[in-house]
Amino acid sequence: MTDKRPGIAVIDGQGGGMGRALVEQIKREYPGVLIRALGTNAIATAAMMKAGAHDGATGENALILNAGKMDILIGPIGIAMANGLLGEVTPAMAAAVMASNAVKIxxxxQKKCEFHFANGDSQSLQSYIEEAMRILxxxxxxxLR
Structure with missing residues (x-):
């Protein structure tokens, strides 16, 4: 990013609930960090904007363009998979996420899916957000050093 402050893209789809919760917590802890909401649909983008993201954009081109410009990408694992989030993530979007030099979290x-994580017992969304915030x-x- 050309801005001196780190740029975080919060990427989400469907209703944007996970993205909204992430934006709220990031904004609370790091008010000086640029938070960009990247939604796979307008509802998700609006939820993240309402939560306090500095700016936002929606759709395939927006995600592809911005994924490579940000320092950190954070969102559900489905953003890294072609046809993820019930098909909202296109193969090009998933490729852009994975090709980005940004740190990915x-x-x-949160719902039953066709793959499993070998990370122990299922936890609440808040537990996962707390772990994501620890990494962030x-x-x-x-x-910032």
């Missing part, structure tokens, strides 16, 4: 799905804090401490 993925949260596991460590990354931002490194970038």
């Amino acid at each position: 993925f949260l596991p799905p 804090r460590a990354e931002l401490a490194e970038q």
Whole structure:
């Protein structure tokens, strides 16, 4: 990013609930960090904007364009998979996420899906957000040095 402050893209789809919760917590802990909401649909983008993201954009082109410009990408694991989030993530979107040089922080799905994580017992969304924030804090401490 050309801006001196780290840029975090919160990426979400469907209703944007996970993204909204992430934006709220990031904004609360890091008010000086740029938070960009990237929604796979307008509802998700609107939810993240309402939560306090600095700016936002919706759809395939927006995600592809911005994924490579951000320092950190954070969202559900489905953003890294072609046809993820019930088909909202196109193959090009997933490729852009994975090709980005940004640090990537993925949260596991909250609904039953066709794959499993070998990370122990299922936890609440809040537990996963707390773990994602722990990872984000460590990354931002490194970038802000």
